[in-house]
Amino acid sequence: MKKIILSLMALATVSAYAQFGGRGQGNPTVPSVTENVTEDFKPAANNQAGHQYPMVNSQRMVRAQISAPNATSVGLDIDGKIYSMTKNENGVWTGTSAPQDEGFHYYQLNIDGASVPDPGSLYYYGASRWGSGIEVPSGDQDIWAVKNVPQGSMNEVYYWSSVTQAMRHCYIYFPNEYYTNTTKKYPVLYLMHGMGENEHGWAEQGHTAQIMDNLIAQGKATPFIIVIDCLDARAAQPAAAPQGGQRQGGFGGFGGGFGMGGAFQDVLIKDIIPMVEKNYRVIPDTQHRAMAGLSMGGMTTRSVTLANPKTFAYVGMFSGGTISAQDIQNAEGYKETNKVLFMSCGGKENMGVMEAAENLKKIGINATGYISEGTAHEWHTWRRSLYQFVQLIFK
């Protein structure tokens, strides 16, 4: 286990965040890309209405633009670099990044030393802040498109935590039929975010509802409930603050409520699962309970399921390390309980998920390894991982 933590820590040498975002100060400044640029830029799919910028071209370069007539330097801060933008005669600054991976990226602008969100983009929580995100087109983005299929809903719910003695905030996805088939009971997946993120991640940039709705409509996933909560288990939960849809957010480090026997496990077992099983039509047994997560949420899934080997029958770890045959042999009941053990990572990561799955199969575990081609420790890997994982479970 130490080895896996160390390997994740090593991954995190550039940044400890689940996905590395534009974080400004300290990033190297490089020139805006000007050579071999294909001039077919289009507005990003997730721009604010009426905004042409940011744009993306067919090479997956990101181009930002902002009016700042009195500024002396403006930069596009993405993927660990600040690209210097250049000013035209109208005081409008434009800059272009190197090609980005397919999928979602956090970024920001830097104006005369101030790191700020781009007023052209929508805002997301990640890298420990609400800020800009950009969707770089991908070949498989259709998997989370909003389509005219029976729609589930993503519900925002507050609940009381006996562990933290405060209100907490989560999202709960219900499949379409939950509302019309009012006697049926459903399985539940508990789905966790990564470091520097919170419950907004899977609900927003993760497109959990759309991935599920589309798969259920195709008959590829069975309808079930997904509970998206927050790893932050500190007593002074910001969730209790008086605001609506957006939570302040606030989980930035390995401290506080991290899962290895920590406070979050208590919140999950004592508060979240009982709240869900009391309030909603769920099947409250091991064979209808799954846990999965990305990055730190995958590590937490690992630790919580190993520490509670008879609680979850389905386990998913997305860029969250691996589980070994020895781990399972040390966790009494895990082998008998587990129905699916899924481990994934990006093709640009090296987490040994395929080998780990092979080793687990040898001891009779229904293990699956999955590698997201061409992506790194980032949301596109995790959306694809969710898409794969939910097709395997509760069947």
Place this chain on the structure above:
Amino acid sequence: MKKIILSLMALATVSAYAQFGGRGQGNPTVPSVTENVTEDFKPAANNQAGHQYPMVNSQRMVRAQISAPNATSVGLDIDGKIYSMTKNENGVWTGTSAPQDEGFHYYQLNIDGASVPDPGSLYYYGASRWGSGIEVPSGDQDIWAVKNVPQGSMNEVYYWSSVTQAMRHCYIYFPNEYYTNTTKKYPVLYLMHGMGENEHGWAEQGHTAQIMDNLIAQGKATPFIIVIDCLDARAAQPAAAPQGGQRQGGFGGFGGGFGMGGAFQDVLIKDIIPMVEKNYRVIPDTQHRAMAGLSMGGMTTRSVTLANPKTFAYVGMFSGGTISAQDIQNAEGYKETNKVLFMSCGGKENMGVMEAAENLKKIGINATGYISEGTAHEWHTWRRSLYQFVQLIFK
């Protein structure tokens, strides 16, 4: 009716938006307030986690701060003015506004001519953009606090519109008991936003779920469903774009789908109400249907209910003008159908709601006028209006 529209247009001389927000370019620049400032500033309740700024003091002055070491001018853009901020030796700029009304305000920062969100705040949709908002403490903010009472949920739903031939996005509030009392059917309130806003307004800065949960827990409101949709009824709905929680937003003008017999009325009558009555446990008749809205949403409520006098029994117009005895006499069936007609505005507006209510009472309408003391054409007026209105209906 023309008179009311003209009076709303007059109100909107400074800005056509439901609530005026920091909109940068063109606003007058004034010095930061430095005299008679009480130095008891505290972080705003809706700051991003870990952010001390923006702050508010007991005089309801807003103080913003940002690090911009290379900038030559930075301003706090709030309530139609840009307050010049001043730089310290570390390159950190600070500025203080004049006192603001109690409640919620849009604002932004201006850095060397660039208008950008403040990285310290949460982001809201209004004034036709996602951007910063600040909560100025109010004596009655307890009405929307997240409390340990039975919690309803705010559900994000996509649905197909036959009118626009596109997917649309709305929020639906369900009271707590909707999930546990699985045979009961509920009344429905259709609740609309104002100009430059969208369905996020009532779900987020409007705190609809918290206002309802708290009132239901106190026995002051009967449990019912609230559908929060968007007045934008253009065919190319941004709602269909592939992103989750945040919509791009995009309703900025009187054109497009505005309600006076326009496209939105069609969407409401042909798509939204049938979708709700088909998918959820609602009582699908006039006596269990209400419509209300703020500003342009109030005007739309006026026009839709007068054009469909036998469809809604309860009507609320918050800063949305008034209905006269003559209007009602011209709308056959309105008088016999209506159970409550509620008209409100801020104390700093003059919309004649009290006189209008008196006139309606004379013809036998159960009319109520309400004035929100000390507030203007802004969210605090509308939160208070919702708080009053929902206690009157479905009883």
